[in-house]
Amino acid sequence: MSVEEFPRISEYGLIGDARTAALVSRYGSVEWCCFPHFDSPSAFAAILDRERGGFFSLCPADEFSSEQRYIENTNVLETTFQTGSGRVRILDLFSVTTEDQKRRAFWPDHEILRIVEGLEGEVRIVMRYAPRPDYGKNIFPLENRGNIGIACSCDEKLLLLRTTLPASSVDIRNGLEVAEATATFTIKAGTQVHFSVVYAEDAPAVIPPLGEPAVARLEESIGYWKQWMSQCKYDGAYAEHVRRSVLMLKLLSFAPSGALVAAPTTSLPEHIGGIRNWDYRFCWPRDASGIIRTMVALGFHDEADAFLSWILYTTWLTRPNLQVLYSVYGHTNIREKIIDWLTGYRSSRPVRIGNAAEKQFQLDVYGEVLDGIYSFSPYVAKFDRETRDFILSLGKAICKLWDQPDEGIWEVRSGPAHHTHSKVLAWVGLDRLIWLAKKYSWKAPFEQFESAKNKIREAIESRGFNPALGAYTRTLDGAELDASVLVMPIVGYCDASSPRMRSTCKVICENLSSNGLIWRYRHVDDGVTGPEGSFGICNFWMAEVLARAGKLDQARHYFEQILKRENTVGLWPEEIDTATGEYLGNYPQGFTHIGLINAAIAISKASEGVKAA
């Protein structure tokens, strides 16, 4: 595949350092990366524009086949190319190490390390390096600094490419429309060529040596990831998928604050050529419940603790209200803008940065956060007074807001409505808060909380279930289906085996699925035109509910139907085309991976004959 063609979304693997991440195609090209943080402007964005986006490609000069996988239990990506003359692999990674190690020796702020290694015969490789800082808006010339490397400066920010190739073998072209370094080299079995891209912005760049020290950084990084994964205590059903998912979630975490972004990309379309293109490089407090539950279940307490701390202390700016999304540092003013100079992925315009959902009201967020706090509470002996007051204020906010219409979990742009899912999570929030207040002996308005909780349940049961349809509906008094109600037994609102839930699952399976994949809703005016794919997490919700109901075969069916569409690196997007299996939407998406992990755990428990509580 030439650089001019867009790979499928499923043909990318992700590498990262828990501050930013990069997508590397199975054709050997780095085509998405933002520095220094997930939501910073991109330096490589060929996934959104083949001409202007910028890329760093290492690809055989001759015809080849390729495959991509991760080194087991690591986030080190291996892309292997087979040509008529030989076989070669590229190891792609962000070099990582422990904080202790960083205190002992200089470590680059961010380094993408690419090691090309000959495996059999010899292969001619073409290197093309064309960084385009600031979303490719302008061309920044490349400067050959000899032994130091090839520099690309954008204001005070520096991208530096270093290689073990002789400087004379690298050509640099600078012009009005081009700034590119190229080289062609032959690699023989048993030899290596190293490339390193480092980024620095507010201090002199740490220039990492290549050769043996680069191999040492590779080994250090592999060791780091394996050590981190040794905490994982899961060995149940679909263990390999669970392990890959948790490694992926780790790449979406932002270590300096403890936040976790929804996805590392923006504007990968929910329909090819469509306008459903959103920026997901932010943190949704909604994900709190799923992330904390998942991390605690798998044994990653530090990550769960860090994320909970982020939720509790970065929401200061909007207290007592919770905003739908925040930046990795808790910033609240995330305006949506259109980057009109990029073509978008396969002409899917517009390319957006920022997210207008920031200004929406989504009631369920309160319940999700309280459920997250509840999930971590076994590890908290006592909350400080300020945190206690904040937690109690969330309950008061629910009591005040629960009967207000909201934009709901799917962030519809058609205006607020009384979403059943939102009411369920409001109930969950009060349920968890009452439990927390009793556990920690807090003085709380129990009567107010109990009264509101009962009213919410009454509203859901009397107006959120449509007897004619035989299902809980998208909105109160509505007649439309919505897969989000599948969370009801998952969050403990009702039993998965209850008649209403069984019936709801059946109706959703009959009406919202195609080829074994489940849409979130169909034929609903959500304020945005154009079709979309099935929603990845909905399959996993269905599998989890069925497992909790003891219907193990059906649970496995829905789990494995989506697994059939898995790519070679085990990463999942937000959506999947039901007809073609093509990945759609931002990628990889944490929400889908959280669903996978929780469904696998539920199936595993059900398999062991232990009904998931």
Place this chain on the structure above:
Amino acid sequence: MNLGHALFWGFASTIILTTLMSGCRGLGLTRMDIPFMLGAMFTPNRDSAKWLGILIHLVNGWAFAFIYIEAFQLTGLRFWWFGAAIGLVHAMFILLVGVRILPGVHPRMADELRGPDPTRQLEPPGYLALHYGRGTPITTILAHIVYGAVLGLFYR
């Protein structure tokens, strides 16, 4: 130097500064909590860190008042506007230098380059302490200007 005035107005201006910063937090303008950040250097307990930090902050405020007063005496400019000007320089030093070196000396503060190890520590303040909210620089500057102005106005 009028020691009684220095102690009293140093204390009063520190109280005003602390109250202003705390008020800005309450209004959702910033998450910067200088007393808590100071207290957290000595204890991970959030409740203890707050009261300990307030004590440290008061002592700091007193100490800085003597520097302001020395400047008044050296220049002979005992005016509110001169105190405000020193406050501006003081705030800029905190925002441009102090918070930037804080992650390096604070035992419970993560730095910008942390990762992939997760943090259970305080997030770093960043340039101009902007990570704590976009209103942080202006609230910090205003609070320190008021601090200096009070000293300049009342110290005699």
